[in-house]
Each structure stands twice: as C-alpha cells, then as structure tokens.
Amino acid sequence: MSHHSLRILIADDSDTDRLILQALVKRLGHEVIEATDGLDAVQKFREDNPDIVLLDALMPRMDGMEAARHIKALAGERLVPVIFLTSLSDAEDLARCLEAGGDDFLTKPYSRVIIEAKIKAFDRMRRMHDTLSRQHEQISERNRQLLEEQTVARRVFDNVAHTGCLDSPNIRYHASPLSVFNGDVLFASPRPAGGMLIFLGDFTGHGLPAAIGAMPVAEIFYGMVRKGFSSADVLREINQKLKLILPTGMFCCGAMVEVDFKAGQLRVWNGGLPEAWVIRSDGDLVLLPSRHLPLGILPPEQFESVAETVQVSPGDRLLVMTDGVLEVANEQGALFGLAGVRRCLEQLQPPRHPFDAVMAAVRQFSDKAAETDDLTLVSLDITDQPAVPEVSEQVLPSALAGPTEWRCEYEIRERTLGDFSPLPLLLHICLEVPGLRTRGGEIYTLLSELYNNALEHGILQLPSEWKRSAEGFGRYYSERQARLARVDGHFIRFRLHHTRKPGGGRLRVVCEDSGAGFDFQNHPLASGEAGADSSSRYAGRGLLLLKRLSKNITFRGKGNHVEIVYDWNFSAHQGDGDDRQTTP
Amino acid sequence: MPIQTSLAEDDKTLVIRIEGRFDFSTHQAFRDSYEHAGPRVTNYIVDLSDTTYLDSSALGMLLLLRDHAGGDSARISIENCNSDVRRILSISNFEQLFAIK
Secondary structure: OOOOOOEEEEEOOOHHHHHHHHHHHHHOOOEEEEEOOHHHHHHHHHHHOOOEEEEEOOOOOOOHHHHHHHHHHHHOOOOOOEEEEEOOOOHHHHHHHHHOOOOEEEEOOOOHHHHHHHHHHHHHHHHHHHHHHHHHHHHHHHHHHHHHHHHHHHHHHHHHHOOOOOOOOOEEEEOOOOHHHHOEEEEEEEOOOOOEEEEEEEEOOOHHHHHHHHHHHHHHHHHHHHOOOOHHHHHHHHHHHHHHHOOOOOOEEEEEEEEEOOOOEEEEEEEOOOOEEEEOOOOOEEEEOOOOOOEOOOOHHHOOOOOEEEEOOOOOEEEEEOHHHHOOEOOOOOEOHHHHHHHHHHOOOOOOOHHHHHHHHHHHHHOOHHHHHHOOEEEEEOOOOOOOOOOOOOOOHHHHHOOOOEEEEEEEEOOHHHHOOOHHHHHHHHHOOHHHHHHHHHHHHHHHHHHHHHHHHHHOOOOHHHHHOHHHHHHHHHHHHHHHOOOOOOEEEEEEEEEEEOOEEEEEEEEEEOOOOOOHHHOOOOOOOOOOOHHHOOOOHHHHHHHHHOOEEEEEOOOOEEEEEEEEEOOOHHHHHOOOOOOO | OOEEEEEOOOOOEEEEEEOEEEOHHHHHHHHHHHHOOOOOOOEEEEEOOOEEEEOHHHHHHHHHHHHHOOHHHOEEEEEOOOHHHHHHHHHOOHHHOOEEO
16 A cells, blocks of 8 residues: 555654655655654644654654653544654663654664555554544444434333323332333323223333334323223233234233222232232232233233232232342342342331332342343332322313213123123213313213123122122122123113203213112112111122212112213312212 | 254254353354254254253244244243243243243
8 A cells, every 4th residue: 555645744853864764755655744853843743633753762842752742642542653763772762762652663774665664554553543443433423323312212202101190109110211222111090990000011122122012002001091991901902912013032021900999909910020019018928920921922812811819908019020120130140039029028127118128129239220220110009099190181161162962872782791891982982072071080980880780780690798808809700700601681781861051061871781680779878768888888889989979870670770860060170069969 | 052953863853952041142043943954843842951041032032933833833842941941931921832841
C-alpha cells in the first residue's frame, strides 16, 4: 500500500537532518509538515492534524519527550504513532523515549528501507485502531438506539397493558421497568362483580419476541376481565391465541389468580411458574404448585383451565413469582431456589410483610443489584372488603345519546348451559346504555346472581346449605360440575327491557328457568317478611344482594320466574340509593 | 461436543445425549441431532444423565423435537434426569407431553 499517502509531521532542530528525512519521506509519497522544535511541533500538530509524528529527542525550547506527551494528550482516543529520531544509543535513553509516549524510534543516520517499513507498519496499526474504534462506536450507538427503541416500545406496551389495578393498596410487586423485554408480564384488573384477577406471565426467551407475545395477552386479559369473563375463559383465550401466534418452542409460563373477597376465596391456576404461596395470618403456609402445562403449548381442546380453590380470610397473603426469583445466584454460583423462599417464609417474623422478606433475602443472597432485573414478584393481601378503587367514569347527561329504549330476549338451552356463560354478552348489551356504564359492577352482580340462582338452584337443584362449610363448598362445586354434564331439556331465558325516565332510566330484567322453582312464599328473604340476619349469610346471599341492589324484586310462577327492576339517575351515584328498597 | 447421538440396536431409536448445560447455546446442535437422523428413526430417547442444567429454551427445544417426531403421536422418552432437571420438567408439567423416566 505504498500509494497510500499520509500526512507526516517531522520535528528536528537540525536543518540538515530535517531536510534529509523530509526528502526521504516525500519520495515515499507522503505529505510532510515541518517543525523546528518541540513547541513548534505541538503547534503544528494542532493545526495540521498529521497521521504520524517523527520527533527528534533533543530539541531547544521543548524536547521531544515533552512534545510527545502533549501530542498524545491532544490525540486523545485517536492513535497517532510517535516515532523518536535519535542518535542516542544508550538503552536507558531509548527506554525513556518510549515511556514518554513514543511508540518506536529511528536511529540516525537514517536508512530508507527501515523508515519505509516503520511508516508502513505504523500506518497498518493506525488504521486497525481506527477500524476498532469505529466499530466500537457503532456498537455503542446501536446499543443506545436499542435502549431508546425499548423505551418507546415500552411506552406503547404500557398503553395496552397499563397497570390496571396494580396500584391497589393490597397489591405489592417488583418488576424491572423493562421487564417485558425479559419476557415477564404482570396484569391486574377488578372484576365487574367484585374481586379481581391477577395474571403473572413469563415468556420463554428474551427481547422482542417475548415482548411481542405479551401484547395480545395484555389485550385479552384487560378486554375480557372488564367484560366479566371468568379466569377460566380468559386463560382459554390466552392459550388459544398464543398457540396460534407463537412458534413451537415458545410459550408462556403463567399463573392466574382470581380473588373473591366477599366469599374469601382464591382460585389459582398455575402453569409452569414456581410454587405460589399462601401465607396465613397465623404463619401457616399453603403451596400452590404448577399443575398445568404453560400457555401456548396445548391445542384448545386439550387445554385444562381448572383452577385450585383455597379458602382465605382477611390477613392471609398470596405470593406469586417468576423463576427469576429461584434462579438468583450468589458468588459461589449457588441458587436461591425454592428452599430460599421457604426458609424466608418459615422464618417470617410478623408484622414483616412476606414480600419485603423475600425481596430482602434475594438482595442479600446475590449482593448484586442487577440480579433483581430478571425477576418479578407480586403479593396480594386478603382484606375483608375489596380495596379496589372503582374505575369511575364521568357520565354527563349528554351521554343520553346511547340506546335507551330497547328490549331483548336471550335464551340458552341444553348442553350450552354447561359450556357457556351468557353473562359477558348480557352485560355488554346493558353497558351500551351510557348511564349504566359506570354501574357495570352492580349490573353484573344482578345478572350473575339471577343466572347462578337459575342454574345452580333452579336447574341443577344444588342445595345452598352446602355452601355453609368450607368442605361443603368443595362438594358443591364438584357436584355442580358433575350435574352440568347432564342438563337435558332445560333452558334459562333472560328478558331485558330498558326505558328512559326523567333524569335517568329503568332496566327491567326477567330471568326464567325450566327448573322446579322454590317455595318463595315461605322463604324469609323472598317473601320480604323476616329480617335478613347474619345466620343465613351464605344461603341467602344471592337473594339478599338482589334485594339490596334493585328497586324491586318479584317472584312468579313456581319461583322460577324472577323479575327485578333497577333504576338509575344521572345524579351522583349515591343519590339513587335513597329511593331503593333497602333490606329491613 | 456437548451433544452426542447414537442409534440404538433396534435401528429406529435415536438416543440424544446432552452434556452440561442444556440451554439456548445448544439449540443448533440439538436440532441437527434429530433432523439428520434419517427416515428410519421413529423413537427418541433424550438422555439427560450428564445434563446439569436445563432452562426454558431447552423446554422449547424439546417441544420442537416433539413436533418433528409427530406431535401427539411422538414417541419420546426423557431419561436419567437429575433432581434439578426433573424439577424444571415437572414445574412445566412436561410429564403430560413426554415419557419421563
């Protein structure tokens, strides 16, 4: 590459020596800049930015060593080879030249062959250095861009997967800000009927593929929970979607938690996450291990959405985590593991919160803050009243634009009774009425109580007394499953009718079923005579709620035909409670 | 080589042995091990006796093998897992998809 022309600075106070060297270098095809002493050399270096510097070691005003130091400092990151020109032959003097920042030396008198070889060698080194720095810069730049893209993508993701009700006072969680790029997702949403649903997921793999899979899961979760679908429905939908969109080999380990604060019930489905823990207020621990394949593996017809049910009381706490918690390693490479979590929870000293205890133990174990980037941990406190802030939506009278005068009838029959819940659909129809939109919770409760009474008591003939004990609850639900498999010749029919009234509207719901009905004349709640005392809290729960929420409730026929009237006003939400018939 | 394959005596069972860590770094080698096995292979044994660790991408690779071997009709057994490996397989309930011995 002798044709490769360089800009070479030659500094020598001896005019003769400088002239000889200059002639030699020019003949090699390079451009020469001359300097007559060290100070001049530094000045010329600043002005002309040469590629290689040849410095006489001994010069007036500033010697070569001093000049070399300045030049190296000015060059900064750039590699500018400095070669000393010297008649010194003492080894120590030569060594001092190199210590001052010189890269090599040329001894006088000059040899054309050596000069040419050295310039070529240093030019190669210089260019290699340039390439490396450029690549390094490109990598840094690429990395910066990637982080920026992730931040923007994160913002998009946040809009879809907002925090839901993760801010509720009874939820605590740890998740890295960019956790979605580690494949971790955490969602929580209140259910229209009260209680809430929490989903913690961990996608295989990292980066973009994991994050892309998280988007539809967020949409399905928030979309369906808001409409009143159960955890089983949401899980089935997520599984089906992921099976469809993820390539084989990619899937999502996850846990779905459905909490019913009123009934003191947790339903936990765990597919591939480490054990979830219930920490009782008295310190007892209940483990909820993974009993299912992760989401996105099984085809819909093989998917099992059956959750485990745990009775809980206020003061109990639930802890769910991704395997990042178990995989935190210490300096010796040992893992925190399930044993670490267990130790920590068994030694828990009240009133310390298990969430704090586990986080502290993990941090202490790893010594490295970075370790907690790849783990997600969430805890839920069981409280006696739902601490979920109602998502309130301002309704203005102008919202009267929606449908207010309508009527519909919907009937489900035969096997459909066993496989399909009409509630989300019916709720959806009702919530088209603008004034009912903020009352979704109440409407859902009304519809679901009517529906469950019709199905469980009317058609399936399940005795509500069973639900008085914890064991009975289990029996009730397993019997429900069994009887649902053989519902022949039955139906449940809903008739909804909405009309406008001044300042609001009236929703009339008639629910009729093909069951045997019940003796409502002598039922303490249905007849409206006796007071609703706490002794019948469980058994009469459905009716009590219906009475509280509606203006009026009427039983007809054999008791298998129920009509309720629900009034709403545009005024403040509490205001319309006044004209409601409250339980005596 | 962290992955070794051999054909069992019956000539139709492919034995895939994984040494050390079974994770994303073995992805290509694992795929090659069964994709080049030839048409006669109908059964698979994944021998994990020398596998010290297995992560979720390995679970994904096992699912890929299962697809390759015919999905629901695949005949794959996973053998000789140590307790850590066994635990990871059972957390994900892979017993439902593979014969784990």
